[in-house]
Amino acid sequence: GDSVTQMEGPVTLSEEAFLTINCTYTATGYPSLFWYVQYPGEGLQLLLKATKADDKGSNKGFEATYRKETTSFHLEKGSVQVSDSAVYFCALNRGGGYQKVTFGTGTKLQVIP
């Protein structure tokens, strides 16, 4: 079945540090890939997405590239801020009319001043 594996947290970084959160996946077909962010006390928000190989999703300074050869979709940001402290979820939908999403277990990021 489908699965998403992301690096365990918590990840603690100083402000302006470079961020990488690793995500790899297993899926049949040609999945769409997503990153969601959850701020404390809130629901998830779609951060970025990519629907085919080599696509790069980007939003709010975050980027992730769909790498089919390594089945990866790592999240990166060049300079994190305290306001980026949140939980980040990698997710996929296998496509082909499949109506469910497979989520990773989430990675908590804490950015300290």
Place this chain on the structure above:
Amino acid sequence: EADIYQTPRYLVIGTGKKITLECSQTMGHDKMYWYQQDPGMELHLIHYSYGVNSTEKGDLSSESTVSRIRTEHFPLTLESARPSHTSQYLCASSESMDRGQYFGAGTRLSVL
């Protein structure tokens, strides 16, 4: 800005009570979902719907039930709440799967 609303945001009730968690969206999305989020953050799909009068059980067995009488409304009901139901419940909707899902702010339920 997504328009999907959950009420109540917080609920504390006693064991054995019947409760309904409300979820509404104004985007006209056909697909709607209920997730249970445990303290370790992991999300578990408990119910979903393709459209009016269609509901399916998710991957995690749940004692709750859902209904979908109107496109915009997808309530979740617990007939007899127990302490094991204490959790955060997240509602989501989607226009199409390759566009991702929109989530409500969640209902945090505590059963005493």
